[in-house]
Amino acid sequence: MPSAIEIQAVSKRYGALQALDDVSFRVEAGEFFALLGPNGAGKTTLISAMAGLSRPDSGSISIMGHDVVRDFRAARMSLGVVPQELVFDPFLSVRETLRFQSGYFGLTRNDDWIDELLFKLGLADKANVNLRALSGGMKRRVMVAQALVHRPPVMVLDEPTAGVDVELRQSLWAFVKELNEAGHTIVLTTHYLEEAETLCNRIAMLKRGKLVALESKDKLLQHGKEREVAFKLAAPLPDSLLPSKVREEDGRIVLKLADLSQLEGVLATLREADVRVRELNVVEVDLESVFVNMMHGERG
Numbered sequence: 001m002p003s004a005i006e007i008q009a010v011s012k013r014y015g016a017l018q019a020l021d022d023v024s025f026r027v028e029a030g031e032f033f034a035l036l037g038p039n040g041a042g043k044t045t046l047i048s049a050m051a052g053l054s055r056p057d058s059g060s061i062s063i064m065g066h067d068v069v070r071d072f073r074a075a076r077m078s079l080g081v082v083p084q085e086l087v088f089d090p091f092l093s094v095r096e097t098l099r100f101q102s103g104y105f106g107l108t109r110n111d112d113w114i115d116e117l118l119f120k121l122g123l124a125d126k127a128n129v130n131l132r133a134l135s136g137g138m139k140r141r142v143m144v145a146q147a148l149v150h151r152p153p154v155m156v157l158d159e160p161t162a163g164v165d166v167e168l169r170q171s172l173w174a175f176v177k178e179l180n181e182a183g184h185t186i187v188l189t190t191h192y193l194e195e196a197e198t199l200c201n202r203i204a205m206l207k208r209g210k211l212v213a214l215e216s217k218d219k220l221l222q223h224g225k226e227r228e229v230a231f232k233l234a235a236p237l238p239d240s241l242l243p244s245k246v247r248e249e250d251g252r253i254v255l256k257l258a259d260l261s262q263l264e265g266v267l268a269t270l271r272e273a274d275v276r277v278r279e280l281n282v283v284e285v286d287l288e289s290v291f292v293n294m295m296h297g298e299r300g
C-alpha cells in the first residue's frame with residue numbers, strides 16, 4: 001500500500017525567499033494529519049505543490065504512489081483540495097458549480113454523489129442558488145463539496161474554518177471525521193490548535209519553510225509535561241523552593257515543575273515549613289503552548 005502522500009526533499013524559492021527548505025515526510029493512508037505553522041511558514045506553498053499547481057525547484061511529491069509531475073492526472077484524481085481562498089464563479093448555481101468540477105475530472109453522470117454531498121453538507125436546499133447569493137460559510141461548504149466531487153481518497157483542507165462560525169466549524173469537522181472514518185486520508189492546516197488537538201493523530205510543524213517537528217499528537221503533548229503551579233501562600237516561600245519560582249502574579253507565586261508528580265514534594269516542603277496553602281492552581285499545558293514554544297525556537 002503506497003503512502004497517501006510522500007514528500008521527498010522538496011525545496012522552493014520565490015526570488016530570495018526560501019519558501020520550502022528540504023521538506024520530507026509521509027502521510028500514511030487513513031491518517032488524520034495536521035500541518036501547522038505560523039503565517040508564511042510555507043503550508044499553502046506545499047499544498048499547491050501537492051496539487052501540482054506549482055512546481056518545486058527540487059524534490060518530489062507523490063499522492064497514493066502517483067508522482068504529481070510525471071503522473072499528474074492520477075495524482076490529481078487522488079487528491080481533493082479545499083483552498084484557503086474562496087474561488088468560484090458567482091453566476092453558477094451550487095449544482096452547476098459541482099457539475100462543472102465533475103466535468104473537469106471527466107465525470108459526466110455524477111448527480112447521485114453530488115446530491116449526497118449537498119445533503120451531508122447541509123446545502124440541499126441551496127442546490128439551485130447562485131453562489132454570489134450565499135453567505136461566506138455556505139460558500140465554504142461548496143468549496144468542500146467541490147473538493148470531493150471526484151471522491152478522492154486523500155483530502156487536504158487549507159484552513160477551512162477561517163472566518164467560519166462555530167456551528168459550521170463543528171458540522172464541517174463532524175463531516176470530515178466521518179470521511180476519515182470511512183477511510184479517507186485527511187490533511188488539514190489550521191490556526192485553531194484545539195482542532196488539531198482533538199481531530200488529528202499526527203502533527204507536522206513548518207517554520208520558515210523547514211519541517212521543525214513531526215510527531216504523534218501524544219508525543220507532542222508529552223513535550224509539554226512541564227507544569228506551572230500557582231500558589232497563594234499564608235507565609236513566604238521557603239528558600240529551598242526558590243529555584244523553582246518563575247514569577248509572582250496577583251499575590252500568587254508561580255513554580256515550574258518538570259512534571260506534575262513533583263507537586264507532592266513541593267506540598268511536603270511547604271507543610272514542613274509550616275506554610276499554609278491558601279490556593280493552588282495547575283496551569284494546564286495545551287498543544288498551543290507547546291507549539292508556540294517550538295515556534296519561538298526553544299526546540300526548533
Ligand SMILES: Nc1ncnc2c1ncn2[C@@H]1O[C@H](COP(=O)(O)OP(=O)(O)OP(=O)(O)O)[C@@H](O)[C@H]1O
Binds near residue numbers: 017045
Ligand atoms: N507566488 C509567490 N510569490 C512570491 N512569494 C510567495 C508566493 N507565494 C508565497 N510566497 C511567500 O512564501 C512564503 C510562504 O507562503 P505560504 O503562503 O506558503 O505560507 P503559509 O504557511 O501558507 O502561510 P499562511 O498561514 O499565512 O497561509 C511567504 O513568505 C509568502 O510571502
